[in-house]
Amino acid sequence: MERKSIDEKFRRKPTGAAVMRSDLTDALYRAFFEEWAEHGYTGLSLERVAARAGAGKAAIYRRWPSKLAIASEAIERLGLTLTDVSDRGGLAEELEAYLLMMRRALRHRLVRKILPDIYAEGARSSELVPLLDKLASGRRGAGVEMIERAIARGELRKEIDRELALDLVPSALYWGMIIVRRRITREQIGRQVVALVAGLKAI
Missing domain, CATH: 1.10.10.60 (Homeodomain-like)
Structure with missing residues (x-):
């Protein structure tokens, strides 16, 4: 499993x-x-x-x-931070690996309860801000490497809005699994990848 x-x-x-x-x-x-x-x-x-x-x-x-x-x-x-998305030769392939890794973490029964609480507590108190920064840094660091490789391969524009791109990549999966508690299949991740590739090329 x-x-x-x-x-x-x-x-x-x-x-x-x-x-x-x-x-x-x-x-x-x-x-x-x-x-x-x-x-x-x-x-x-x-x-x-x-x-x-x-x-x-x-x-x-x-x-x-x-x-x-x-x-x-x-x-x-526990492994909530997303790292080590290696060069797979194409943006779509790397996005799929990234989202599958994220889905694996979000499926864990404790993660599903703890992760929303981290963000809620972070909004109420500054105590967890360093922890939130650590989570964001790990996830976004892997995303930056993926985007830079895509730029080097000519799949994305050099002028891409990197911050917006890093926000877009995990958003649909997080919303679906944590906020509305939907079961996300590999096929659905595939559709998210298609939409993400199109969106990233447009920004």
């Missing part, structure tokens, strides 16, 4: 004397996401996170200095 690759990020196999520490760290990550999904970031309790992981609160503070620190590292670990 596509979800498996995301879940496996929690199950890094440690070696030697670090086995117990690594296992506990993985348990704390899982507990943190479960609590976040159930209670939202504001209602998230590190005491409950520790209890769910079968540990004391001190186990959290030995690893992270704050709730924000564990949130930032946990989000990166």
